[in-house]
Amino acid sequence: MLTNYPALGIFFLITIAFPVTAMGLAWLFRPKPKAAPDDEKFTTYECGVNTQGKTWIRFKVNYFLYALVFLAFDVEIVFLYPWAVKFGVLGPFAFIEMIIFIAILLIGLWYAWKEGALEWY
Amino acid sequence: MDISLLLTEIMVALLGLLVLVLGLALPARGKTVVNRFALLGMIAILAYSITAFSQKASFFNGVYQIDMFGSYFKLLFLSAGILVMLMAGKYISRFEEKSSEFYGLMILATLGMMLMSSAGEFITLYVGLELMTISFYILTAYLQNDKLSAEAGLKYLILGAVSSAILLFGISLVYAMTGTTMFTEIAAAFTMQPALLAGVVLIIAGFAFKISVVPFHMWTPDIYQGAPIPITTYLSVGSKAAGFAALVRVFMVAINGADASFDWSMLLAILAALTIIIGNLIALSQKDVKRLLAYSSIAQAGYILVGVVAANSFGLKGVLFYAMIYVFANTGAFAVATAVEVDTGKTGIEAFAGLSKRSPMLAAIMTICMLSLAGIPPMAGFAGKFYLFAGAVQNGYLWLAVIGLIMSMVSVYYYLGVSKAMYIGENENDSPVLTTGGSTVALWICVLATILLGVYPGPLSELAGYAIQILM
Numbered sequence: 001m002l003t004n005y006p007a008l009g010i011f012f013l014i015t016i017a018f019p020v021t022a023m024g025l026a027w028l029f030r031p032k033p034k035a036a037p038d039d040e041k042f043t044t045y046e047c048g049v050n051t052q053g054k055t056w057i058r059f060k061v062n063y064f065l066y067a068l069v070f071l072a073f074d075v076e077i078v079f080l081y082p083w084a085v086k087f088g089v090l091g092p093f094a095f096i097e098m099i100i101f102i103a104i105l106l107i108g109l110w111y112a113w114k115e116g117a118l119e120w121y
Numbered sequence: 122m123d124i125s126l127l128l129t130e131i132m133v134a135l136l137g138l139l140v141l142v143l144g145l146a147l148p149a150r151g152k153t154v155v156n157r158f159a160l161l162g163m164i165a166i167l168a169y170s171i172t173a174f175s176q177k178a179s180f181f182n183g184v185y186q187i188d189m190f191g192s193y194f195k196l197l198f199l200s201a202g203i204l205v206m207l208m209a210g211k212y213i214s215r216f217e218e219k220s221s222e223f224y225g226l227m228i229l230a231t232l233g234m235m236l237m238s239s240a241g242e243f244i245t246l247y248v249g250l251e252l253m254t255i256s257f258y259i260l261t262a263y264l265q266n267d268k269l270s271a272e273a274g275l276k277y278l279i280l281g282a283v284s285s286a287i288l289l290f291g292i293s294l295v296y297a298m299t300g301t302t303m304f305t306e307i308a309a310a311f312t313m314q315p316a317l318l319a320g321v322v323l324i325i326a327g328f329a330f331k332i333s334v335v336p337f338h339m340w341t342p343d344i345y346q347g348a349p350i351p352i353t354t355y356l357s358v359g360s361k362a363a364g365f366a367a368l369v370r371v372f373m374v375a376i377n378g379a380d381a382s383f384d385w386s387m388l389l390a391i392l393a394a395l396t397i398i399i400g401n402l403i404a405l406s407q408k409d410v411k412r413l414l415a416y417s418s419i420a421q422a423g424y425i426l427v428g429v430v431a432a433n434s435f436g437l438k439g440v441l442f443y444a445m446i447y448v449f450a451n452t453g454a455f456a457v458a459t460a461v462e463v464d465t466g467k468t469g470i471e472a473f474a475g476l477s478k479r480s481p482m483l484a485a486i487m488t489i490c491m492l493s494l495a496g497i498p499p500m501a502g503f504a505g506k507f508y509l510f511a512g513a514v515q516n517g518y519l520w521l522a523v524i525g526l527i528m529s530m531v532s533v534y535y536y537l538g539v540s541k542a543m544y545i546g547e548n549e550n551d552s553p554v555l556t557t558g559g560s561t562v563a564l565w566i567c568v569l570a571t572i573l574l575g576v577y578p579g580p581l582s583e584l585a586g587y588a589i590q591i592l593m
Binding site for chain 1: 138141142145146315316
């Protein structure tokens with residue numbers, strides 16, 4: 001049954017061959033240094049200037065909380081759009097359904113507000 | 122489409138939201154009222170769900186199925202939730218002002234389990250699964266000043282996310298090959314192809330993580346040990362039963378029997394055998410009762426998986442029967458462990474030394490529950506294992522039943538190790554271990570159910586028999 005997947009197999013082989021070829025050619029053509037590499041050679045290559053201070057610092061959790069609250073309403077909009085477009089056809093049942101949906105999200109917002117997720121401290 | 126058939130789920134959702142809102146809106150003194158309200162609400166919903174047991178309906182073209190199989194598991198989740206809420210007792214005071222949110226999240230986790238057991242389609246199943254696991258991520262890390270609890274929460278979050286990704290990848294492959302996520306339509310479009318095979322294997326791996334089957338069990342001991350004990354209990358009985366409910370429905374409706382060219386049950390049989398052997402053998406060397414119960418719960422998952430392997434009426438009946446009695450036996454054992462941890466602050470076996478002199482009742486209940494887990498008659502565990510292994514033998518898996526029997530005998534050693542400490546061990550402290558009214562009630566329910574269902578398994582097994590009719 002594996003005969004059904006020749007394309008996948010070729011793709012897989014190319015995926016392996018590509019990085020091997022690229023790195024092999026680079027190794028072949030690059031200038032070979034005579035002296036042993038110093039510390040500067042071993043620093044991680046990055047665009048721009050060197051980082052200042054430690055990178056493993058703690059970020060404020062508030063960013064995350066804002067993102068969560070934002071996400072809740074972002075998803076709400078996704079559901080509201082098709083509902084609004086079809087509102088005339090769907091009738092009162094869909095209206096009540098959407099009110100319940102928004103009410104649950106509002107409870108979430110109220111909860112986050114009351115817990116202090118919207119304070120910046 | 123009759124919305125009133127969804128009343129159980131709607132009530133659980135409303136109760137969860139109400140408890141969260143009230144817990145935040147009321148002043149500190151009102152919180153105990155909210156906790157009582159949560160418990161009473163759950164009991165009322167359980168009573169309603171018993172009356173709604175035989176309802177049958179299919180929502181949104183089969184996306185959500187109301188049937189006896191789902192109803193049976195809903196009863197299981199609700200009773201497990203109520204027992205855990207009762208047995209939490211004095212442990213709740215460790216959560217300080219966050220106690221009502223604890224109840225709210227427990228109720229939402231229960232809702233997630235209910236969705237899992239009734240889903241007739243993969244996306245709905247996945248939403249239920251995430252509702253359950255996200256609630257558990259929070260609850261596992263609930264002891265805010267306890268490093269072990271925080272570690273357990275983080276580990277569960279990372280490993281849970283990986284397992285969800287594996288499950289989703291499997292679902293996406295199955296969707297790609299069959300063009301549908303509905304279980305019944307997958308069964309119709311099922312033709313053996315490598316990509317579909319990979320998809321099903323990934324789905325089984327995703328479920329195996331949730332029910333902690335070897336080799337996907339590594340997370341279990343650390344998380345069971347670090348989490349607050351009531352949550353450990355709920356994880357081991359509720360989350361596991363929900364995983365089995367979903368696995369049985371997916372396996373029986375979508376995968377098994379659709380195409381006979383690949384023997385899925387052999388794959389599950391090997392997993393079950395590995396789980397039973399490794400779970401029991403590692404449990405032998407445990408010194409901490411929470412870890413011991415964690416490894417024992419891995420082994421128990423292996424026993425229940427034997428019923429899924431058998432996939433005949435005996436085996437599936439055994440799965441449902443065993444999942445229910447496992448709730449009582451395991452909650453009873455954990456309730457005693459909770460009382461001891463509240464009293465001594467420790468969960469090592471030495472903390473249980475001399476318990477028979479301090480609180481003879483607790484020691485007796487612990488012993489009875491442990492014997493039920495080991496499968497000694499006349500406890501309920503024996504009847505459950507009888508169904509499971511009988512199903513396996515009927516379906517030609519004699520070797521699996523033999524492994525199960527031998528490892529059950531091995532398990533008696535570590536279960537009785539705790540009893541030995543309780544009855545022979547010495548403890549200079551001889552004041553009785555105090556339990557609250559709620560946890561006393563929970564302990565009595567657990568021990569009575571364990572003995573009664575062992576002596577007279579008829580009614581529950583009949584109920585399980587009705588529940589699996591939909592799958593046969």
